[in-house]
Amino acid sequence: MDFGPHLFLAILEGTVTAAVLALTALGLSLVFGVMRVVNVAHGEFFMLGAVLAWWFASLVSGSPALGFLVALVLSPLAVGAVALLCERTVLRRVNYDPEATIVATIGLLYIIQQLVLTFYGPDARPVPAPINFRIQFPWFGYSGYKLVVVAASVALLIATWLVLTRTRLGLVMRATQYDRETAQAFAIPVDRVYAVVFAIGAMLAAVAAVLIVPIQQAHYLMGHDPLLLSFIVVIIGGLGSILGTVVAAAIVGLSDGVISVFFSPTLAKILATLLVALVLVVRPQGLFGEAPR
Amino acid sequence: MKLLRLAALPRPYAWLIDPAVILHVGALAALLVAQLVLSDYAILSLARVMVLAVYAVGYNILFGYAGLLSLGHAMLFAAGLYGAGLSAAHLSFGAPEAFLAGIAAGFALSLAFGLVALRTSGVAFMIVTLMFAQAGYLTSLYFADYTRGDEGFVLRGDIRRAVLPGGLSLDLTNPVVRYNLALALLAVCLIGCLALVRSPVGRVLVAIRENEERTRMLGYDTQATKLLALVLSGTVAAAAGAAYALLFAYVGATFASIQYSILPLLWVLLGGAGTVLGPLVGTVLMFYLVDVTSGYTSAYMLVVGVALLVLVVWFPKGLLGTLRERAMPWLP
Numbered sequence: 001m002d003f004g005p006h007l008f009l010a011i012l013e014g015t016v017t018a019a020v021l022a023l024t025a026l027g028l029s030l031v032f033g034v035m036r037v038v039n040v041a042h043g044e045f046f047m048l049g050a051v052l053a054w055w056f057a058s059l060v061s062g063s064p065a066l067g068f069l070v071a072l073v074l075s076p077l078a079v080g081a082v083a084l085l086c087e088r089t090v091l092r093r094v095n096y097d098p099e100a101t102i103v104a105t106i107g108l109l110y111i112i113q114q115l116v117l118t119f120y121g122p123d124a125r126p127v128p129a130p131i132n133f134r135i136q137f138p139w140f141g142y143s144g145y146k147l148v149v150v151a152a153s154v155a156l157l158i159a160t161w162l163v164l165t166r167t168r169l170g171l172v173m174r175a176t177q178y179d180r181e182t183a184q185a186f187a188i189p190v191d192r193v194y195a196v197v198f199a200i201g202a203m204l205a206a207v208a209a210v211l212i213v214p215i216q217q218a219h220y221l222m223g224h225d226p227l228l229l230s231f232i233v234v235i236i237g238g239l240g241s242i243l244g245t246v247v248a249a250a251i252v253g254l255s256d257g258v259i260s261v262f263f264s265p266t267l268a269k270i271l272a273t274l275l276v277a278l279v280l281v282v283r284p285q286g287l288f289g290e291a292p293r
Numbered sequence: 294m295k296l297l298r299l300a301a302l303p304r305p306y307a308w309l310i311d312p313a314v315i316l317h318v319g320a321l322a323a324l325l326v327a328q329l330v331l332s333d334y335a336i337l338s339l340a341r342v343m344v345l346a347v348y349a350v351g352y353n354i355l356f357g358y359a360g361l362l363s364l365g366h367a368m369l370f371a372a373g374l375y376g377a378g379l380s381a382a383h384l385s386f387g388a389p390e391a392f393l394a395g396i397a398a399g400f401a402l403s404l405a406f407g408l409v410a411l412r413t414s415g416v417a418f419m420i421v422t423l424m425f426a427q428a429g430y431l432t433s434l435y436f437a438d439y440t441r442g443d444e445g446f447v448l449r450g451d452i453r454r455a456v457l458p459g460g461l462s463l464d465l466t467n468p469v470v471r472y473n474l475a476l477a478l479l480a481v482c483l484i485g486c487l488a489l490v491r492s493p494v495g496r497v498l499v500a501i502r503e504n505e506e507r508t509r510m511l512g513y514d515t516q517a518t519k520l521l522a523l524v525l526s527g528t529v530a531a532a533a534g535a536a537y538a539l540l541f542a543y544v545g546a547t548f549a550s551i552q553y554s555i556l557p558l559l560w561v562l563l564g565g566a567g568t569v570l571g572p573l574v575g576t577v578l579m580f581y582l583v584d585v586t587s588g589y590t591s592a593y594m595l596v597v598g599v600a601l602l603v604l605v606v607w608f609p610k611g612l613l614g615t616l617r618e619r620a621m622p623w624l625p
Contacts, residue, residue, distance in 0.1 A: 072577065094606060094609075098416050099419075100605050102608065103558065103601055106601055107597075107600075107602040110594045111594075114592050114594035115595070201349075228427060233424075266431055266434055267435060273424045273427050273428040273431070276420045278409075280417050280421050280424070281409055
């Protein structure tokens with residue numbers, strides 16, 4: 001293949017990565033923005049979404065499309081319920097203290113990982129794609145499902161944005177993010193908003209995982225990379241900034257796709273992590289974030 | 294305690310009856326005597342635990358006293374591990390030189406790391422340290438030609454025999470020699486840590502942990518003190534790494550992974566952050582907790598996770614921290 005088509009393929013792959021990453025990172029960003037805590041177990045909610053998707057899909061016999069749709073609905077709901085349980089039993093008890101929350105979510109990370117390893121096993125298992133067609137470009141054929149993933153992610157991103165800006169729930173969430181105490185004074189149930197936001201954040205990761213699981217197989221260690229990449233995205237985009245998160249996901253996803261095709265993926269990851277650490281040192285509020293008031 | 298305090302010795306000897314000094318020297322003496330009664334297996338595992346406890350002691354200087362939560366100490370542990378392991382394997386360094394090389398590597402890396410990472414604070418500091426450690430882990434995988442990546446490599450032959458300047462030769466494959474070397478390193482680090490936290494610098498560190506703004510207002514250079522704490526902490530962690538490589542002859546990338554940044558945090562939290570003896574207590578308890586439960590189940594990650602949750606929710610001060618609060622306020 002020539003350089004041009006090769007680059008085109010790299011960009012296509014990068015777009016798929018970027019779309020899924022944007023959804024995952026948005027969940028992390030939302031939780032950080034509203035609750036001011038870093039959820040280290042976010043990658044495990046992603047992994048749990050994928051593993052549950054496999055389980056739900058395997059329960060449904062018949063057409064793979066039906067199984068996938070069942071998984072797409074039920075898996076994020078189940079993950080949201082797990083997240084809600086974690087929030088009520090652990091995070092609320094440590095009073096959302098930033099450092100204690102990090103340690104506590106590390107604990108949740110280990111627990112979820114071990115439970116999945118025990119009950120699901122160390123194997124990687126695929127979920128069949130709901131649709132099966134290839135788009136034939138002049139140089140190569142490309143999986144149509146991957147483009148569906150991109151479209152679905154974009155639709156979900158827009159839906160999240162609409163919820164945040166156009167609904168009462170979004171208004172309440174933004175008010176809590178803006179000033180927790182004043183929101184409380186205006187009779188906003190901040191405590192319940194936190195619980196809902198934490199669950200929504202986890203559900204976004206789970207949806208992203210269900211979308212990706214026909215491409216990547218479900219495995220109990222699959223949460224590591226999304227977690228680190230989401231961190232990178234959220235930091236570059238500015239902690240708590242939704243638009244920044246999406247822009248940064250596009251940058252990171254595309255460059256990850258392109259660099260991994262042409263250079264060593266390990267080297268690309270080393271450079272990306274160092275770069276992000278330096279961004280955080282020089283501009284702690286991120287590239288698009290606003291300085292704290 | 295009152296009796297002890299009443300019996301005043303002349304000032305230069307006052308530390309001899311200091312309950313804290315007696316407690317720490319007593320704990321080390323107990324470990325020294327323990328090797329006479331313990332089984333071979335216990336001696337083997339306790340040597341490992343003591344080296345890991347040195348790592349926890351180093352971690353505690355930064356986390357417990359300066360109040361900086363680092364999620365990247367595995368990088369510094371691994372700097373000592375690889376500094377010693379690689380120089381022994383590829384540059385044919387002897388064991389003492391390799392040990393010093395490991396410490397030097399850890400010192401240099403923690404200095405550079407501190408200069409950059411300490412520009413941030415709070416949650417940003419945790420994430421920056423996490424990112425650096427991840428870059429360090431990936432680097433050890435990238436240079437797999439030398440490090441053999443996850444698989445790691447084993448130190449063999451002459452390296453396992455340390456010839457000291459006095460002509461004394463130590464066989465590092467001998468469990469008893471290993472036990473006593475590990476104990477010696479632990480003793481140096483533990484007593485050093487006790488001296489540090491009772492020195493004026495140690496007081497400033499605690500002041501920074503409690504309120505950095507006020508400490509700065511009082512005229513202390515908090516930035517320099519935090520850097521000192523990070524470098525000391527990193528160098529001790531690297532010493533533990535170097536000792537681990539030389540005593541147990543295995544060097545692998547697992548020790549640079551995130552898990553090994555979390556473990557010292559867990560040990561220190563369990564024993565009590567900001568207590569000198571806490572890291573040792575925490576490491577011993579956690580090691581044997583995992584050891585015992587692994588007899589019944591392979592789910593050791595569950596034990597680690599549940600322990601972290603229980604500590605954070607119910608005992609944020611750890612065992613010795615709670616003890617200090619309730620009964621022994623003199624505990625350093």
